[in-house]
Amino acid sequence: MGLDAVLAIGAGSGFSVVTEVSGYTFSALGLEVPLVATPTPRYLHVMAAWVRVCSVVDCPVGESREFVVGDRIVAIFHTEDQFFALDGVCPHQGGPLGKGKLQGSTVTCPWHGWQFNVATGQHLTNASVCHPRFELRVVDDEVLICVSDAGATS
Ligand code: FES
16 A cells, blocks of 8 residues: 555544654654654663673582672683583572582572573573573683673573
8 A cells, every 4th residue: 555545544544644754754644743653662771791700710620610700600611622600599499509410501499499501501401491501711711701781691
């Protein structure tokens, strides 16, 4: 349906059809009207910073550690390939994931055995559970994570 058809329907039906063409706004009655308000995307201002958590030597390959970073508990994992960081509080009942057993890229919570892929945060058997993780970098043998107001990345 072209613009003319839309305007014709609006003019005969007693209601106003408003459309925008090339930056101009018209009503069905042929009157120029103020631009109709459209939903404006909302942008959250999120502060993020890279924060040192530990040195590489503090968490050997195949092990995990728990650290307090600001008001967060962060679990650091050192797999054969690289370091990873998850929110350190298990989503089941708050167990310490940083004190869990790391096997390959899987950590097992020490309290009740929930298991997560440390690279993705994905629960191994429940697809609906993905635990928040932090971006992580190693710079000059220091382990850094990206901490933001929005918390960890899901
Ligand atoms: S608190 Fe982690 S499995 Fe229960």
